[in-house]
Amino acid sequence: MMSKAKRPPPDPVAVLRGHRASVTDASFHPSKPILFSGSSDGELRIWDVIQHRTVSSAWVHSAAHGIIAVATSPLIGTNKLISQGKDGTVKYWDIEEGDLSRSLPLLTIKTNAYHFCKLSLVKEPVTNLEPTYREAETLDDAGGRAAGTPEEFSKPYEGETHLGGSSYVAVVGEESSVVEIWDLKTGERVVQLPQNSFADNPSFSSKERGMCMAVQAFLPSGSEGFLNILAGYEDGSMLWWDIRNPGLPITSMKFHSEPGLLTSI
Incomplete structure (x- = not known):
């Protein structure tokens, strides 16, 4: 009896290239065609998922520790973003202007936690x-x-x-x-x-x-x-x-x- 041939996996809709280290987390904007991604070298990127390009990027956490999680939610505001690093900090960002390189976090929380468990917004x-x-x-x-x-x-x-x-x-x-x-x-x-x-x-x-x-x-x-x-x-x-x-x-x-x-x- 002949076995059924396995179907090949579907092709991706798009491939977003730009990170220089392993991507550790990603999160979609709650209402805009924007994707946020973080990598193991501490870089945070904002992507336009329609044009498939980077809108902005910056190293927002220690390169030696990297980013564990990025998260956003309409409950904290449509232009707000949270990043968590393995450097023991959580940072709260306003990305309304879309330029991370010129932005300072609204808030930096020093948790002194150096684990790999991702944070959770409500x-x-x-x-x-x-x-x-x-x-x-x-x-x-x-x-x-x-x-x-x-x-x-x-x-x-x-x-x-x-x-x-x-x-x-x-x-x-x-x-x-x-x-x-x-x-x-x-x-x-x-x-x-x-x-x-x-x-x-x-x-x-x-x-x-x-x-x-x-x-x-x-x-x-x-x-x-x-x-x-x-x-x-x-x-x-x-x-x-x-x-x-x-x-x-x-x-x-x-x-x-x-x-x-x-x-x-």
């Missing part, structure tokens, strides 16, 4: 998404479900951290198992997850889960505008946080036996 409100308050399940070595160790989780409640809105960025902190939320308006760190200073459960820690590999900030429709964070860890587990209660996650599940590299809503 996603627009997510509908029909409700957490399940349940005990954690784990995966055995073969990838099947095994009985998990019960953990204590709590529903979010008022009286802890009142942090709402979309002008925030979530990054892995100096301690690689901790997620930090920074305010893009003030450049200040406003909360850590977990925040072990809370007396209701000072013993909770995410260290045993290993490094945080992926993070996503979002606004569930039922959260009244308060920020939620989904974080994936080195051991394959995921924690869901409502930052009104940064001492404890809402819930935890272990979907993978290996580290999860992407978390998205």
Whole structure:
């Protein structure tokens, strides 16, 4: 019996050439035919995807460390851009003029984090998404479900951290198992997850889960505008946080036996 011939992969619509080092991340403008890209030598480029050419470029992070992530969102403004370097900084840019070489960042956040986990801007409100308050399940070595160790989780409640809105960025902190939320308006760190200073459960820690590999900030429709964070860890587990209660996650599940590299809503 003859095997079916494999179809060749489709040709690209366009190839954008210009970076001198490996491209590490890319992000489309939310409303314009523009692409942003960052590379391992710290260069940030703005591309016109219709004319297939570079509009502007500049080395905005240390060449020795490079860029980890570039991100934009209509929630922070249509002409705003975030870049994250492995030099321990996050930079907030206004690209309205389109000339990076003459621009200074609106804000530079010194996270002192030298990891490879990409930052997350806040996603627009997510509908029909409700957490399940349940005990954690784990995966055995073969990838099947095994009985998990019960953990204590709590529903979010008022009286802890009142942090709402979309002008925030979530990054892995100096301690690689901790997620930090920074305010893009003030450049200040406003909360850590977990925040072990809370007396209701000072013993909770995410260290045993290993490094945080992926993070996503979002606004569930039922959260009244308060920020939620989904974080994936080195051991394959995921924690869901409502930052009104940064001492404890809402819930935890272990979907993978290996580290999860992407978390998205």
